[in-house]
Amino acid sequence: MRIAIEVAVRAPLARVWSVWTTPDDIMAWNAASDDWHCPHAEATFAVGGRFSCWMEARDGSVGFDFEGAFTAIEEGQRIDCLLDDERGVSVVFSEVDEVPWWRRSSMRRTCIRPKPS
DSSP states (O other), X not given: OEEEEEEEESSOHHHHHHHHHOHHHHHHHOOSSTTEEEEEEEEOOSTTOEEEEEEEETTSSOEEEEEEEEEEEETXXXXXXXXXXXXXXXXXXXXXXXXXXXXXXXXXXXXXXXXXX
């Protein structure tokens, strides 16, 4: 199964790339909802490097590690990774039409779940 999500962000492409690749920035935005947060993130941002984000309910009642390895990186354009549960993820970054007072960047995130064996 393939799931694709596309998001337009009011920021220049270089800034969007930076917040996806810098652990301090990842901790600031990586949460499923307002009652969750990401108090720890680390990454060795290179092909074969690993990443780990601790996702946790703000009340501390539950949490989990979101971990995997980078399988392909095209600077400023694409990040592919394989999660520890064997899902493949591809995040594609692109600049979209410019609007006079702000620029938008687009990210398309595709997640592929392996077929059960």
